[in-house]
Amino acid sequence: MNVAEKKARVIEPDTLIGKRIPKMDAPEKASGKTRYIHDINLSGQLHGKILRSDRIHALIKSIDTSAAKALPGVHAVITAADIPDQRPIGVAKDHFPLKVGRVRSERDEIAAVAAESEEIAEAALKLIKVEYEDLPVISNPEDAIKPDAILIHPEPHGADGSHEHLKQGMSIAHKGKPDNIAMRFDYVHGDVIQGEAESDVVIEDTFKLHYVTHCCMGVSGMIAEFDSSGNLLMYSNTQVPFLHKREFAEYLNMDPARIRIIQPPIGGGFGSKLDIYPFEVICLYLARAAKRPVKMLFTREEEFLASPTRQPVLLTLRSGCKKDGTLTFRQVHTLHDNGAYTSWGATTPFVMMQTFSSLYRVPHCDYHTAAVYTNNPYAGSFRGYGNLQATFAIEQHMDMLAEKIGMDPLEFRLKNAQDAGETTGQGMSFKSCGFKDCINTAAQRSDYARKVQENVANRNAAGNIKRGVGMASMLHVGGGAKIYPSDGCGTILKMDDFANITLITGASEIGQGSETVLSQLVCEELGLPISAVTVVNNDTAITPWDVGVHASRTTFIAGNSAIGAAKKAKAKILAVAATKYECAESDLDLRGGFVIKAANGEAVVELSKLLRNLHFQDKAELVMTTFYYEPPSVHQDKGFKGDVSAAYAWGTQVVEVEVDTDTGIVKMTKVTGAHDVGRVLNRLGIEGQIEGGVIMGQGYALTEDLMIENGVMKNPNFRDYKLVTAPEIPEMDISFIESMDGEGPQGAKGVGEAPSICIAAATANAIFNATGVRIYELPFTPERVYRALRGQTPKLYWKPWKAN
Amino acid sequence: MTELKHYFAPTSLDQAVECLKDGDVTILAGGTDLTPQSQAGRLKIKQTLMNIRHIPQLSGITLEGKEIRIGALTTITEIMEHPLIRERLPVLVVACDHFASDQIRNAGTIGGNICNASPAGDMLIPLLVLDACVELASMPENKIYRHCMPLSTFFVGPGKTRKSLCELVTSVRIPLPAEGxxxxxxxxxxxxxxxxxxxxxxxxxxxxxxxxxxxxxxxxxxxxxxxxxxxxxxxxxxxxxxxxxxxxxxxxxxxxxxxxxxxxxxxxxxxxxxxxxxxxxxxxxxxx
CATH class of the missing domain: 3.30.390.50 (CO dehydrogenase flavoprotein, C-terminal domain)
Incomplete structure (x- = not known):
């Protein structure tokens, strides 16, 4: 038998999309081998520690660091006085890393030490003497907006008491703020007065949302080193390496090109690493002052005290509908407790107003927020970004309105739910929309309609355990969010002569599984197994530009970028193969590590062999491609209108609870979720992400509560800050609605934030279904629920406040 | 900061109580309360840290006449799994089952839970209703002196008991419950x-x-x-x-x-x- 007669090998079609693919970083993490920033130590490294304020609001009268400087092993002790060129940091540039003249919250940074060991650094902190003059504390945002309230960021005065001459464009940290309002948001579509006039039913309620924090298992940290040429190398847990590079350069008054950020594997982000915090800049100052690498790691207590929080919100919602179940209007006023300084938390209204204006069809909507300064911890960004708070109010009102007009809550929701093809009052355009499928699927799979009726009938039955079921839905960006001038991501792809791929992406991995999904997408194009990919994503000196991990954008944006690079590589390979085998490119395809005949799957040549041929020739060619993807979204206009995301994600969750009326303990027994994710890429990954998000939502709803009293955190530890533990996790039934988004990578949309958004709202509805008692304030701790059941909770009401 | 100067790991009760004579000793058993409390600065470790985990007389669960004796070093897990406890004192098993987590139960001891004297100590409530007594040992002269104190009179405040600085809790004794x-x-x-x-x-x-x-x-x-x-x-x-x-x-x-x-x-x-x-x-x- 000669070679020509040998039957050609046929490669059967296969796909990686929708398969259950273990995360690429899982074996290392599960075996304890991952090297987090905590495990990295540089030669000659010093340890940095921060002295924080032991007052809540006070003037700093004097700081004496002489004894600390004299302690053997101490290399640098710095205060604001040592950094004359300090620049203000934060979203509103309203504070200095090392505080100047005044402390405004418990976490405030007074001084910092770099020493040869953590123990010496801590001993040195104890030797620093600070004299304070206490000021009145504002711990309640309602007090902060009173006309006679003490100012948190007063205008500085000259020595003679006169106003300092202030130039235009100066930051709040320099020129102060004549009131305690950090940010204002005012949004309108339609005319709520007309909407109210058309309503048969109008309700108004106040909701109160509390402080929680991310509780990343890996505490925050940073290592900074300047080399002999003045270049800065940072090991950082940031979610935003490229934008932060530029910001750090500004704070250090240096050329951004001389900064390189390496991101070691991270022990949790969830939004907490989206801003630059004082400790990071202080670590750089210490490294600069000590001329040695400095490592700074938080203790767990510090992680609680000095990490950002979710934005606490006081919210009054007025909603109306007609007897036939048509929503007529929504009017929303919120008061955000900004804390002492401004981080991304203040900007959560960007997301909150989307939910109010566009989750359901609302002809008239009017939304107002004031984020006000207090002496409390300051709020940052956190998975869901305001949407948990907005959904908590909206979805309770959906149930309440339905009850008022005697309509089934499911039917009421379906009647007002958005469809594909609609453009909302805020200008969001829903190209793919599986919302109604989400509602119907979650309702059917949980037997919602029957259980709602049954539980109401059983409310007055004997026994202390009452069962309840509640529903809530959400809308969130699923195709990036055009917040910056760019919302894009770059990819560099190279193939070696064994047909292995190095995927160099701007997208950071923060545990969300992006490495695995991006590898899948690339392998799908190039017909290779996932084991063929090495992902490089953690070094700004190597990776291309990206605007960071936020807004559930990575799969969508970085995914499209990776596909773009893979398609270019494929085109090049097929062109080479077509020439070599004298056929048309369109007759060929890539599959199973081979170039194949597209028509019948017959193997033409092994891809690795073709690549070697390409390399080992006179005019060698390499398969190396680049791609940059920018989504077709637009910026919002000044009225916050515009199609800000390239796609939108939807979801409905049904929560079932058992309420113990003797104790107020709420047990979450089951969560049935249906999520419009566009398309499932990695089924194992998405299930994990949904499950984790549900548990995060459960903690927000039931147990987690960062207690702040007069600016003092009462429970900065895992003993008294109650994360959900394994036995409390409910049964979960998760369905995926595949709406195949036209712009999404393989049809997928972002889902990272979605699963935690609805849980608290659905739980509130479930408790009402079980007991007939509605609770407007989170979290639903046993005591809060018990008080409400015993009629011991006065009705919450916050009168919307209007400033002129 | 700590005054810690000596670490001592006695292998007999005699050595342990003799070490306690001068009183300036912090006793380490499971460490599940001592470690976090000393790290948080709520408890100062004294000059001598004495690890009592190598003293065989402090271990074991035995039936002695009409009493069940649980050695001070017995861990919460050991109590929870012991047939004698499961059969005769099931209420202790319930308490063990609500005690912290598996990891802490594997390290934490009954003697430590009693001496930590938390108002919320999980084992203390069932022991109180079982009429438990605490057995204490000391060495006033050159000989071990032992006596028992009812648990109901043992506690005086959060973290404070009537045990003197030179005494060691060696066991807790529980009368066998009667019929019914x-x-x-x-x-x-x-x-x-x-x-x-x-x-x-x-x-x-x-x-x-x-x-x-x-x-x-x-x-x-x-x-x-x-x-x-x-x-x-x-x-x-x-x-x-x-x-x-x-x-x-x-x-x-x-x-x-x-x-x-x-x-x-x-x-x-x-x-x-x-x-x-x-x-x-x-x-x-x-x-x-």
């Missing part, structure tokens, strides 16, 4: 594991013909120490457990306790829970 003995424990917290109780309740006694006698009631986390509830006990003694009586006794229990507000709950809620859970336990006893 019932004992219940309820720990109220926000989650099933890894929680400090908001309140806890222990009820024990002899239940015959619908009445409870020789009653013991103890409450946790409502006072500076775990406490026996004498008024509730008196009111319960010899009573027939009908619905009206149970309600009356639950009210007496609520009025008897004087809890405080803290991060876990308000005093009001604690009193309500004492009422509701006492009622629940007594109803359970009555229906059994």
């Amino acid at each position: 003995h019932v004992a219940h424990f309820y720990k109220h917290g926000t989650r099933p594991a890894l929680d400090i109780s908001t309140i806890s309740i222990g009820v024990a006694g002899t239940f015959r013909d619908g009445t409870l006698s020789n009653v013991r009631v103890a409450f946790g986390a409502v006072a500076p120490t775990p406490v026996r509830a004498s008024q509730t006990e008196q009111a319960l003694e010899g009573q027939r457990l009908d619905e009206a009586t149970i309600e009356k006794i639950a009210q007496i229990a609520r009025d008897e306790v004087k809890p405080i507000d803290d991060v876990r709950a308000t005093a009001w809620y604690r009193k309500e829970m004492i009422h509701n859970i006492t009622k629940r336990i007594l109803s359970h006893v009555a229906q059994a």
